[in-house]
Amino acid sequence: MGRVLSALGASIDAGDVVTPGVHGSILFGAGNNVTSFSQLAITYSAPLPVELTDFGVRLLEKNTARLHWLTAQEKNSKGFEIQWMQGAGGSFAPVGFVPSKGSSSQSHDYAFDWTNLADGAHYFRLKQLDNDGTFQYSPVKSVVVQAPFSVSLSPNPVHDVLNVQVSLQTESDISISLVNKLGQVTELITRQAAGKGASQWHFDLSKYPAGVYYCGCKAHKGLETTIQVVKN
Numbered sequence: 001m002g003r004v005l006s007a008l009g010a011s012i013d014a015g016d017v018v019t020p021g022v023h024g025s026i027l028f029g030a031g032n033n034v035t036s037f038s039q040l041a042i043t044y045s046a047p048l049p050v051e052l053t054d055f056g057v058r059l060l061e062k063n064t065a066r067l068h069w070l071t072a073q074e075k076n077s078k079g080f081e082i083q084w085m086q087g088a089g090g091s092f093a094p095v096g097f098v099p100s101k102g103s104s105s106q107s108h109d110y111a112f113d114w115t116n117l118a119d120g121a122h123y124f125r126l127k128q129l130d131n132d133g134t135f136q137y138s139p140v141k142s143v144v145v146q147a148p149f150s151v152s153l154s155p156n157p158v159h160d161v162l163n164v165q166v167s168l169q170t171e172s173d174i175s176i177s178l179v180n181k182l183g184q185v186t187e188l189i190t191r192q193a194a195g196k197g198a199s200q201w202h203f204d205l206s207k208y209p210a211g212v213y214y215c216g217c218k219a220h221k222g223l224e225t226t227i228q229v230v231k232n
Contacts, residue, residue: 050077050100050128050136053107057124057141063117065143067124073105081127082112087120094127117145149223153215157230160206164188164215167198172220176201178229179214194219205231 055069067082077100083092101108114124122145126138150167166174173191180186188203208231216226 050074050130052126052128052138055126055138055141057143059143059145060113062115063145064113064115065117065122065124067112067114067126067141069110069126069138071108071110074100074108075103076131077103078129078131080110081129082114083125083127084114085123086118088123092123092125117143119145119147149219149225151215151217151225151227153227153229156227157232158205159232160204162203162205162215162229163200164203164217165198165200166194166217166219168194168196168219170220171195172223174199175218176203177216178203178205178208179216180209181212 051072051074053070053072055067057065057067060066069080079097079099081094082096082098084095085092095114096112098110098112101110114122121142123140123142125140127135128138129135146169147167148169149172152165154163154165156162164176172194174194175190175192176188178186178188189201210231213229213231214226215229216224218224
């Protein structure tokens with residue numbers, strides 16, 4: 001008989017013994033007209049049950065993250081478990097499940113919304129589950145939620161100059177006041193324009209009596225916050 005396959009420098013006759021091996025290999029026993037027995041292993045990679053071609057996360061309004069992913073093919077896929085983690089160094093937890101659209105060689109797209117995200121970084125990944133219980137993870141994607149209005153004071157306690165930093169997502173007029181324990185209000189600035197991002201003001205409190213004060217900051221659309229500050 002003629003030879004039908006040649007691999008790894010050796011030829012395999014049509015009458016040679018072919019047996020399945022482990023881990024996706026095929027073992028060939030060369031037994032025609034030879035006094036010794038040898039084996040050749042040819043390893044192949046089985047196609048993945050799901051071919052994920054795209055996965056992304058973007059931030060919508062009202063602190064909502066939208067996950068979107070595409071598949072090029074699916075075989076024996078049960079679906080996708082959505083996993084979420086808040087902040088680096090935490091652990092992922094399941095927050096939803098999207099069933100697979102079935103075995104197909106066609107492209108499919110999926111989406112999932114996760115709402116009411118707190119300020120900070122949020123991480124997402126997909127756990128693709130097969131009908132036989134096996135699974136694989138997607139790459140990790142993240143979004144960062146920023147408060148529309150935040151204020152920080154330094155130093156606190158303060159001896160002389162108080163630094164007030166205001167961070168905004170959009171331009172706004174800012175008003176900053178200081179209230180003592182008697183409820184008396186001192187307007188530090190009134191309706192001063194501030195751009196998107198961080199703005200900083202410096203106030204000399206060296207002549208103020210020692211004690212506890214409350215620094216109030218107001219922006220547009222009713223955004224307001226009050227922080228306690230101690231004057232030494």
